[in-house]
Amino acid sequence: MNNSHESKPYLTFSLGDEKFAISINFVQEVVEIGQYTKVPRSPDYMLGIINLRGKVLPLLDTKLKLGLPKTVISKKSRIMVLDLQGYEDRNLQIGALVDLAKEVIEIKENEIQEAPDFQNSQASAPVTGILNNQGDITLIMDVEKVFSVQDIMQIKQSVA
Amino acid sequence: MDNNQKRFVEDALDLLNELDEGLMQLEANPIATAPLEQVFRTLHTLKGGANMFGFEHIGELAHQIETLYDLVRQGTLQVSDGLISLTLQAFDTVRDILQEKDITKMRGQEALQYHLQAALDFLQNTLPSSTYALEESSEGRLQKDILATILVRVVPAIKITEEGNHPLVFIVQDIAALGASKQHISKNESGEIDHWAIIIATTVRPAELETYFIFVEGECTFELHHLGVGNLLEDEKLHQAAEDYFHQVIDLEQLKTEAGKFAEHLPFSDKLLDGETEAETVPNRKIVNDTIIKVSKRKIDDLLNWISELIILQSRLSDINSRINSTDFNEVTEQLLLVTNHLRDTSLEIGLVPIETLVTKFKRLVRDLSKSMGKKVNFLSEGADTEMDKDVIEIMGEPIMHIIRNAIDHGIETPEERKAAGKSEHGTVKIKAFNSSAYINIIISDDGRGIHKENIVRKAIAQGLVSSEAALNDEDIYQLIFHAGLSTASQVSEISGRGVGMDVVKQKIHELRGNISIKSQPEIGTAFHIKLPLSRSIIEGLLVNVAETRYVIPLNMVDRIDRIPYQALERQNYVNKTVVVNEEPLSVLSIREEFHHDHQPPKTSDIISVTLEGIKKGIAVDRIEGKIQAVLKPLSEVYQQQDFIVGSTILGDGSLALVLDPQRIFNLSKS
Structure with missing residues (x-):
């Protein structure tokens, strides 16, 4: 069986000038950003909580989480509501703030190239691969790495 | 397990409680017919159900024991300690079996074999000469x-x-x-x-x-x-x-x-x-008469959720109404508010059940404990019809049980000691439940030897919990009881005294946003007063604003509010860190300082005085906006570390406010 020609849908979005794609399996919906309430004593990238039609969700600044400068909220800012796998297989829903949410595109498995080595990245690359359209690069985001449950649940790691 | 079996298990557990209750009454009054009939009938029902739904081993045990009680009804057998104990023990095991998750374990024959044999032996020993055949028993009854x-x-x-x-x-x-x-x-x-x-x-x-x-x-x-x-x-x-x-x-x-x-x-x-x-x-x-129907818990939870949503929508509507100038709209909004409030009050009652089920368990505990410890204890209950959330009842069972255990173990003296002290040989443990405003009160009292403060202090000092110079008032001392690791029992018994427990008791009550206080007098007795909020999902609170973030402080803790100039809060350059509020020095925690120190301070600050563990403290906020009915929404589990926030609530304008746990905030600033 050859899956390499099978295409899968991805949602593309931007952080600054960079283009990203995320498998739509993770994406519940995309909403505009409204008010959010900061929860004291939480990491900076955890912007606070939002009210999504009566449901309370945490909102994360995707750029801050990646070690980039804080997102400046504009009219184009969007929240991607993501379904992650929390602890003990519980469903964990979060909102991820991005600069721009674009469109859903189909990407074939064989179009995705292996992620190059990011020399200057302190951790392992937060992408699973890249899509190179004649020099127009789209990074396929490693959702489970960027929004690792370990991180966002603020599990205290032993500080050496 | 199919649905019918599940229902049987649920009903059977209720029946077992009824059985306990009946047995307890029968023990207190062995010649009364009403409890005897109740026991008999309950056994019979249990037998029928068990046989019908494939728990024949339980049916058989119920049958054998029913036989014994039939003999009592016929006057052949007397109610005795042995009989009651045998029955209680047998059905304790049945209860355990029914609570197994695994159906094969539920069907396990071995667990009941012992009790079945005990029942048979009991019958043999009571009627050694009789050729009484078991099957005849039911025939005999029918003839009557x-x-x-x-x-x-x-x-x-x-x-x-x-x-x-x-x-x-x-x-x-x-x-x-x-x-x-x-x-x-x-x-x-x-x-x-x-x-x-x-x-x-x-x-x-x-x-x-x-x-x-x-x-x-x-x-x-x-x-x-x-x-x-x-x-x-x-x-x-x-x-x-x-x-x-x-x-x-x-x-x-x-x-x-x-x-x-x-x-x-x-x-x-x-x-x-x-x-x-x-x-x-x-x-x-x-x-x-439609007085009682069984409804699944899930449906009730669903209903409550929808009503919570309605309350949120209602507050949004009221918010819009305040901005729109329309008499018609205003009228409808106000009427809707009335209806919503009624609906809320009614719906909160739906999930409530009387604490009676707990009381029966406690009776058992008192009976078993006092027997094993050679103490004579009367158990009294008052207000067993007081209603509480079923979940809360389940959570509170263990803590109250622990307090009762302590009361019998440490509080009530032996009959000899009591006689010597001029008290009646029978000690009394009493549980009283009642409603007051938005609270449920449970008072567990005993007329035992009371708590000797000196012992606690000595122990606490020895364990380094307090310094020997510390000036402690009564409240402080009693609160030491809830400290993990402190046990004043000179000899650790099997029942209590391991020092694990009272801290858990307090923690459980705390989780339900309730509190517990102690009153005690040497040689007269001790009383534990537990206060729990009526509802777990809707709380009354003060909506406050700190640096444009809105918080809710549960109203049940609030004593008074005062407005003071902001400068009065700034005590960094003083030795005396307390703030004088209402002519009293008060230890004040500023939310602004704690969470938002980088914002421009306001001119005045509102001080909310609360009593925590008997000590008055102040919480400083920028501005109190008013009183609200907060529908508690849990914070996402990603905020587990922020345990000083109980949850969030959606305000009329759709924004979120954070509901604070004052106790934990003070703990936060200490550490």
Whole structure:
């Protein structure tokens, strides 16, 4: 069986000038950003909580989480509501703030190239691969790495 | 496990509580017939259900023990300690088995074997010379009762057919087999059963007949009509009347008249019957009067969720209303507010159950403990009909149990000690429950030796919990009791005194946003006062603003509020860090300082005075916006570390406010 020609849908979005794609399996919906309430004593990238039609969700600044400068909220800012796998297989829903949410595109498995080595990245690359359209690069985001449950649940790691 | 079995397990657990209750009463009053009848009936129902739903081993045990109580009813056997203990122990095991998750474990024979043997031995030892055969026991009982003809009408509330394997079909068959009977099934075109009518001449009492329906409550309604004494079906005329009734040629009244005519010819009189059967119609109270119905917890939770949503929408509507100038709109909004509030109050009551079930458990505990420790203890309860959230009852069971355990272990003296102290030999442990405003109060008191403060302080100092110079008031000292690791029992017993427990008690109460306080007087006794909020999902609170973030502080902790100039809060350059509020020095925690120190301070600050563990403290906020009904929404689990926030609530404008836990905030600033 050859899956390499099978295409899968991805949602593309931007952080600054960079283009990203995320498998739509993770994406519940995309909403505009409204008010959010900061929860004291939480990491900076955890912007606070939002009210999504009566449901309370945490909102994360995707750029801050990646070690980039804080997102400046504009009219184009969007929240991607993501379904992650929390602890003990519980469903964990979060909102991820991005600069721009674009469109859903189909990407074939064989179009995705292996992620190059990011020399200057302190951790392992937060992408699973890249899509190179004649020099127009789209990074396929490693959702489970960027929004690792370990991180966002603020599990205290032993500080050496 | 299928649904019927699940329901059986649930009902059986209730029955076991009833059994405990009956046994406890019987023990207190061994010659009373009411509790004896209750025990007997409960055993019988349990037996029936167990056999019907595939728990034959439980059925057999119930049967053997029922046999013993039948002997008591016949006056052959006396109620004794041994009998009661044997029964309690046997059904404790049954309870354990029923709480197993795994059906094969539930069906395990071995666990009950011991008790079954014990029951058999008990019977052997009581009646060594008798050739009493077990099976005869039920026959013997039947002979005692009076033969009567009864009309049983069963109307299923759900769609069932005769071929469908619904338990109700078998129940009706079982009933018809209880004596000479004539039955008619009325069906609609599609073969679904509309109702059954059974005329039966039996010696089984109506009360017992009712128990046949206990496992199908809610799935049918049934009526029992007493037609007359004796077997009226022996008469041809009545046969005809019955047929006419079945085919709706005559109605129930006419049937009764027919039956009455015939009954007159019989040598018996209705007066022979006991009160229970004397009543002409014995409809099942539970169903016909609609006083109690069983509803799944999930449905209630669903309902409460929707009502919470409604309250949130309502507050948004009120918010919009305040901005729109329309008399019509205003009127509708206000009326809707009224309706919403009523709905909220009613809905909160739906999930409540009386704490009675707990009280029965406590009675058991007191009985077992006092016996094993050689103490004499009376257990009193007051306000057992006070209602609480079912989940809360489940959470509070253990903590209260622990307090009672402590009361008997540490509080109540031995009979000799009590005599020497001029007290009655019997100690008293009392549980009192009552409602006050938005709280449920539970007071557990004993008339034992009281708490000796010096012992606690000595122990606490020895363990380094407090310094020996610390000036402690009574409250401080009592609060030490809740400290993990502090146990004042000089000898650690099996029951209590391991020092684990009271801290857990406090923590559990704290989780429910309640509090616990202690009052004690040496040689007079001790009282634990637990205060719990009525609702877990809706709380009253003060909406406050700090640096444009809104917080809610639960109103139940708030003593008073004062406005002071902001500068008065700034005590960094002073030795005295307290703030004078209302002419009293108060230790104040500023939310702004704690969470938002980088914002421009306001000119004034509102100080909310709260009492935490008996100590007055102040919480400084920028501005109090008002009182609100907060529907508590849990924070996402990603905020587990921020445990000083109980949850969030959606405000009228759709934004979120954070509900604070004052106690934990103070702990936060300490560490």
